[in-house]
Amino acid sequence: MSERVVIVGGGPTGMWLACELRLAGVRTVVLERDPEIDPHSRALTVHARTIETFALRDAHQGLLAEGGRIPSGHFAVLDDRLDFAELDTDFPYTLTIPQARTTELLQQRAVAMGADVRRGHQVTGCVDTGDTVTVSVDGPEGAYVLDAAYVVGCDGTRSEVRRCAGIEFEGTPSTALGVLGDVVLSDPPPGPVTSQWTTRGTFMLVPLSGGRHRIVVHSPEDLRDDWPGELTLEELRERVRRIAGTDYGMHSPSWLSRYSNTSRVARHYRKGRILLAGDAAHQHMPMGGVGLNVGVQDAMNLGWKLAATVRGRATDALLDTYHHERHPVGQDTIEHTQAQTAIMSVFSPQGAALRSLLGKLIVERPQLNDALAQRLSGLAVAYTLPGQRHPLAGCRAPNLKLSDAEQLFDLLRDGRPLLIDFGRVDGFASDRAAAPFDRYRCPQPVEQSRAAWADVSSALIRPDGYVAWASDDTDAAALTAGAANAVAALHAPQPAPVQPEGNHA
CATH class of the missing domain: 3.40.30.120 (Glutaredoxin)
Structure with missing residues (x-):
């Protein structure tokens, strides 16, 4: 039987899993359909537990050198932010770095460790035969087939691997949307993070590298389940003006996008020789920037178990613990993000009162601040x-x-x-x-x-x-x-x- 593991998906989850498998000497192939790393980075946030995860392998220094450090986080964009100062970690902050750069750094590490990373190779099917998994691939030079001991789908919410395995993706459809844009601001506000909630909507603004800013907006008209079409710069300007009274002179967008609160979790993270990790296993509203982090921690949990199983050092029962340990984390992530969506989506005086009360409790009850901060940072898992x-x-x-x-x-x-x-x-x-x-x-x-x-x-x-x-x-x-x-x-x-x-x- 082949001792090769095929990872489908070359984002942070797939690349970190490749690093972990190569650390244990497992032959690893990463298949990614996009020929280049996507420059548009929906994820910007690396939380404390993920930095610790990288630090466990001395792979964190590049991220620390390039990322911005914010000593707080948000819960539902409340005015009173969560203070990370008391977190029991060497990294009591949020690190802001575009996902594209995180992926690039992890890919460099995976390749240096001997992973076979193939970009522009799209998986068109996979079949678990019981003794092996046969993977059909459409590459730049034509179609071919790979045999693998195991296949791990790290290929996003529309996972082909999950579809091939017949694993149900259960949850709730979209009921709320949001918009985001990466733009240049002629008159940016001071400070690392700017946020505001009103009955007209809420927005958050975070500086990026290269003189750009990320703006995220959620408004009453977004409480819908239909997709209203492509986002334009003028729509983003109008939304921000309505909330903040200014558009900060935004211009030259490099990315405009909408997102939703569709929330689903795979019924099984493992089915025979096929496993799921990251967005292939769970989908949720991008509240607090937890998605990338949960995916990397899926990979960290799975990597050593899969390596030990492939190398014959562990029984099959060890691989089963991946689902038993990480599936509840996926469920908890959905609960956490859906709760924030509910708090953010009540654009009324009653919603304002709820937000004010929660903010006061966070300030008055340090235990509540710490509990939410530990949950957001991943340290509570x-x-x-x-x-x-x-x-x-x-x-x-x-x-x-x-x-x-x-x-x-x-x-x-x-x-x-x-x-x-x-x-x-x-x-x-x-x-x-x-x-x-x-x-x-x-x-x-x-x-x-x-x-x-x-x-x-x-x-x-x-x-x-x-x-x-x-x-x-x-x-x-x-x-x-x-x-x-x-x-x-x-x-x-x-x-x-x-x-x-x-x-x-």
């Missing part, structure tokens, strides 16, 4: 791991300080599971328990400022930076046995509870 009872199990591991010279993220760059011995229990045979994975023993016990980690004796960290197992045990024999069992189970997990069928969107 945690997985349910069957059989694991420690409160850290399934949670993201922060960049813990392990010695004067090393932090946790430094030790995960090779994409292998890591057993950490915090040095608190004499006689703990962590070197034997860790085999065949990596093991790190703190040279001396390090005081952890985070209360949840203060008493942890040992923890097994997955390649995607989530805690597979943790223990506060102080008995050396019990700790050794517990760690060894956790290591053995990582690639042969217990089956997750069966979820009921139905429309969860």
